Amino acid sequence: MAEELQKWVLMVTAQTPTNIAVIKYWGKRDETLILPVNDSISVTLDPEHLCTTTTVSVSPAFDQDRMWLNGKEISLSGGRFQSCLREIRSRATDVHDKEKGIKITKKDWEKLNVHIASYNNFPTAAGLASSAAGFACLVFALAKLMNAKEDHSQLSAIARRGSGSACRSLYGGFVKWIMGKDEKGTDSLAVQLADEKHWDELVIVIAVVSSQQKETSSTTGMRDTVETSLLLQHRAKEVVPKRILKMEEAIKNRDFASFAQLACTDSNQFHAVCLDTCPPIFYMNDTSHRIISLVEKWNRAAGTPQVAYTFDAGPNAVLIARNRETAALLVQKLLFCFPPKSDADLNSFVLGDKSILKDAG
Numbered sequence: 001m002a003e004e005l006q007k008w009v010l011m012v013t014a015q016t017p018t019n020i021a022v023i024k025y026w027g028k029r030d031e032t033l034i035l036p037v038n039d040s041i042s043v044t045l046d047p048e049h050l051c052t053t054t055t056v057s058v059s060p061a062f063d064q065d066r067m068w069l070n071g072k073e074i075s076l077s078g079g080r081f082q083s084c085l086r087e088i089r090s091r092a093t094d095v096h097d098k099e100k101g102i103k104i105t106k107k108d109w110e111k112l113n114v115h116i117a118s119y120n121n122f123p124t125a126a127g128l129a130s131s132a133a134g135f136a137c138l139v140f141a142l143a144k145l146m147n148a149k150e151d152h153s154q155l156s157a158i159a160r161r162g163s164g165s166a167c168r169s170l171y172g173g174f175v176k177w178i179m180g181k182d183e184k185g186t187d188s189l190a191v192q193l194a195d196e197k198h199w200d201e202l203v204i205v206i207a208v209v210s211s212q213q214k215e216t217s218s219t220t221g222m223r224d225t226v227e228t229s230l231l232l233q234h235r236a237k238e239v240v241p242k243r244i245l246k247m248e249e250a251i252k253n254r255d256f257a258s259f260a261q262l263a264c265t266d267s268n269q270f271h272a273v274c275l276d277t278c279p280p281i282f283y284m285n286d287t288s289h290r291i292i293s294l295v296e297k298w299n300r301a302a303g304t305p306q307v308a309y310t311f312d313a314g315p316n317a318v319l320i321a322r323n324r325e326t327a328a329l330l331v332q333k334l335l336f337c338f339p340p341k342s343d344a345d346l347n348s349f350v351l352g353d354k355s356i357l358k359d360a361g
């Protein structure tokens, strides 16, 4: 690289929404490559409300790779960041920015360091899949910066090395993470089942029961589950394969009754598997249980499901209403049963295509 180019900075910004699994990923068969024990299916949320924005920049003036999350510097020494960086760097190609007069060759990328600044517009590590949006966004932005010519599925396999669920955030709409058979992980990647326009009358309401960081991270939790739970083996081998096929059918046919039944049952089985772990893991709390009861009673009284619920590794409820009218009714019921504690909570309450209800607890 010529000396006169030492002062330049090249940057790319990307925005990636989070995704919520309706058939859960829980358990790895390979911890380093992040290969799951079963397929999973998710819905990618509207980027307006739950997303990560990441800016990656490169300059000859940077003396090391560095990263900031929500304005605070974090260590990049973890194997997961290093895997994603290494994989994208190895695919980097020549970049020529004519306007700025910058030319970076494939060889230059090996020596150049990057700076990464990432922001979540929702609580980090509170069971709202922040790592999913985070790693998907990081991999996407780095690939753009380094001109790595991979398609979304191949990028999803790289994002998977950052956090399993991240591979599903490379696509909008309904997404399946295929567990794959290859022990090197080349076929463990995400595919889009249907795009964001498909079944767009569904409305997702998130009740933030707690924005505290969870006690047991997904990574630690699922490691303990794999080591100790017999129920997980039954789930991965016998239950999920059949459920995946049924869920794909329900999504294709916009069959809300089947969709809701499958999503709720799968969420409950995931939390049962957590209880079957030694020591047991409790992600849901009393408020989560009360929200489940509210939905179950309503669905039973209506004679057909109106709302589906699903809970990730935390107490926050992700509620999927069959349409906007039902979502409005759901929000009324939630407000009645879990009155907001302050005006600030009410102000942060949004009713739109994808809504967020703060502090239901």
Ligand code: DP6
Residues within 6 Å of the ligand: 020, 021, 023, 024, 025, 026, 034, 040, 129, 131, 132, 162, 163, 164, 165, 166, 218, 219, 311, 312, 313
């Ligand atoms: C309950 O993807 O966060 O949200 O691969 O160890 O980073 P790691 O775990 P992560 O686990 C997500 C678990 C889940 C279910 C899901 O998203 O499928």
